[in-house]
Amino acid sequence: MTDLPTSPRSESQALQVDVAIVGGGPAGLMAAQVLCDAGLTVHLFDAMPSVGRKFLLAGKGGLNLTHSEGADTFAGRYGERRSAIETLLTGLDSTALREWAHGLGVETFVGSSGRVFPKDMKAAPLLRAWLHRLRHPAAGGGVQFHMRHRWTGWAQGTSAEPGQQALVFDTPTGPVVVQARAVVLALGGGSWARLGSNGAWVPLLAARGVAVAPLVPANCGFDVQGGWSPFFNAKFAGQPFKSVALSFTNSQGVVFSRKGEFVATQGGVEGSLIYAASALLRDDIVRHGSATFHLDLLPDMPTEKVLAEVRHPRGSRSLSSHLKSRLHLDGIKSAILYECLGKEAVNDPEKLAAAIKALPVTLQAARPIDEAISSAGGVLFEVLTPQLMLEQVPGVFCAGEMLDWEAPTGGYLLQACFASGKQAGRGALDYLRS
Numbered sequence: 001m002t003d004l005p006t007s008p009r010s011e012s013q014a015l016q017v018d019v020a021i022v023g024g025g026p027a028g029l030m031a032a033q034v035l036c037d038a039g040l041t042v043h044l045f046d047a048m049p050s051v052g053r054k055f056l057l058a059g060k061g062g063l064n065l066t067h068s069e070g071a072d073t074f075a076g077r078y079g080e081r082r083s084a085i086e087t088l089l090t091g092l093d094s095t096a097l098r099e100w101a102h103g104l105g106v107e108t109f110v111g112s113s114g115r116v117f118p119k120d121m122k123a124a125p126l127l128r129a130w131l132h133r134l135r136h137p138a139a140g141g142g143v144q145f146h147m148r149h150r151w152t153g154w155a156q157g158t159s160a161e162p163g164q165q166a167l168v169f170d171t172p173t174g175p176v177v178v179q180a181r182a183v184v185l186a187l188g189g190g191s192w193a194r195l196g197s198n199g200a201w202v203p204l205l206a207a208r209g210v211a212v213a214p215l216v217p218a219n220c221g222f223d224v225q226g227g228w229s230p231f232f233n234a235k236f237a238g239q240p241f242k243s244v245a246l247s248f249t250n251s252q253g254v255v256f257s258r259k260g261e262f263v264a265t266q267g268g269v270e271g272s273l274i275y276a277a278s279a280l281l282r283d284d285i286v287r288h289g290s291a292t293f294h295l296d297l298l299p300d301m302p303t304e305k306v307l308a309e310v311r312h313p314r315g316s317r318s319l320s321s322h323l324k325s326r327l328h329l330d331g332i333k334s335a336i337l338y339e340c341l342g343k344e345a346v347n348d349p350e351k352l353a354a355a356i357k358a359l360p361v362t363l364q365a366a367r368p369i370d371e372a373i374s375s376a377g378g379v380l381f382e383v384l385t386p387q388l389m390l391e392q393v394p395g396v397f398c399a400g401e402m403l404d405w406e407a408p409t410g411g412y413l414l415q416a417c418f419a420s421g422k423q424a425g426r427g428a429l430d431y432l433r434s
Contacts, residue, residue, distance in 0.1 A: 013177070017043045019428055020167060020180035022151045024051030025196075026414060027400025027421035028186030032134055032143045034425030039139040040432070043178070045169055046196065047150035052127045053195040054188065058414065059123025065101065066094040067411040068110045077412045079279065081405040084381045088419040091426070094411070097418055104129040115411050148172055151187070153204045165395055182395050182428040186421060189375030189401035190215035199375070201402065209392045211380045217372035218406040220278050221270030225290055225362040228267055232339050236332045237266045244333075245299035246273050247358070250280045251287055259299050264332060268367065275373065276408050282366045294358040297333045307353040319346065329356070374413055376406035387427025388420065395431060399424035
């Protein structure tokens, strides 16, 4: 997309508003709440027929709002962007987010893993209560929602009032110009395009001189080098590896090691344990063309014990039966040993025992960004003020996943989106008041 060459409406026909929020996800809605709680009438524009679509998808299996761990550990989940996100969390941390949900009538609880969920595990009731509050705030004003409005850039040929932004939206009835004194962009990243996050805003901001890091997949799956064999794909794609451990040391010396689960896919791997290591794996693939992690199929059994059981005489039993009997290795765990080692190594007790404890699995590519749970990259914090205003475009604020940060799953993604939305909303409010 590029800026339109001329304004599709005359200036007198343009919609005049104090503040326009573009994007109806958690970040945009939180910015809207800050502004309407201050008594302003807020106009929120979204390309989709309804707001919060990715938010609702996130809650499909149980809405993981945030995490209950301590502030220092929590902030560390944001890696290289720890400092920037930590600043945002001072304005809305996990405790404050739970209190906000309670204020909407949604009780939360801490799960066994420390993750925080609504008691009913659903996103829809929270979103309904939130939208009601936004439409009918105690301070007056409120949010007016403009759906099926796809932002296409800034209007050219329209002389907005000094200090105003002239935005152009594509709608079912034709282009619409909106002139706003302040703008909050909360357009999401590049994953799940069908829900509205397609990264189409990147060239629009780049054209205004805004530095944007390329969008790349985060919390994503990967293709294994050479793919799985047809037999493995046919029999085991879609099946989980349970109670395993993954270890990986990247080329920079950063070590990842964790127990958990993941799933074999057609030609690759995905799932929570893979997602947790995905940033390190993805970046090493970019640097070197591949990345190899090691899989411990029996993380609770010492190597010496595994070797002793493998060496135990098996008589007339097949190797598969022997592994099942002595080590309870069967199904997909047994199959991946044959898949990755080959017959000769499988029949060598030392090599087989070593592989059970540290099976090398080489990845050759991350799956496409539209399949990822989230994306990394976006507007650099270095070109934003502390209140998240673009230094190149005064009066325009950015929030949510369109900023250059990433985090693992576990509540950290939503928490940073909510916190950045609140900060951008506060920034827009201060800008309007000044």
